[in-house]
Amino acid sequence: MTETCSIHLLADAPDCIPTIAEWYKSEWSTWFRDTPVAEIEEDFRAVANRNGLPIALAACDGDDHPLGACSVRADVFEPYAHAGPWLRGLYVHTPFRGQGIAQHLIRAACDHAAQRQVPKLYAATHSAIKSFERAGWLGFDQVSHEGQLLTIFAKRIG
Numbered sequence: 001m002t003e004t005c006s007i008h009l010l011a012d013a014p015d016c017i018p019t020i021a022e023w024y025k026s027e028w029s030t031w032f033r034d035t036p037v038a039e040i041e042e043d044f045r046a047v048a049n050r051n052g053l054p055i056a057l058a059a060c061d062g063d064d065h066p067l068g069a070c071s072v073r074a075d076v077f078e079p080y081a082h083a084g085p086w087l088r089g090l091y092v093h094t095p096f097r098g099q100g101i102a103q104h105l106i107r108a109a110c111d112h113a114a115q116r117q118v119p120k121l122y123a124a125t126h127s128a129i130k131s132f133e134r135a136g137w138l139g140f141d142q143v144s145h146e147g148q149l150l151t152i153f154a155k156r157i158g
Helices: 014-027 037-047 101-115 129-134
Strands: 006-009 055-060 066-073 086-092 120-125 138-145 148-156
Touching (some): 037 055
Antiparallel strands (some): 120 148
């Protein structure tokens, strides 16, 4: 992992929101096709909390420039509506991948969820399977969602 990486609640790093919103729009262009970047930014502002859920986290370098992000949300994920809360939107910007930043974000998300008495977190992904496996999460099911086969992961944290 990059030695200068630190994880912040997005509430404490709001200047990162426009950059992270642009990254999400680009990375998940099919999902966000009809969503303006300003709306993605608004969603991040809505989850930039310090207490309770939802929360969002930003990985930043030593100069507080964003490297990646994720959130923990209690909202329903329709293809798997009976489970939650969810670690969602795990993203590390392309130039910083392979440095352990995703692991740092996953660990911090678990720590923040545990502080909020969340006993178990779930995640659904088609692209970050190895990241969740390395973090010790159990991939236990697969669902089809919007043309992609997602692996459902769970991690007992509390």
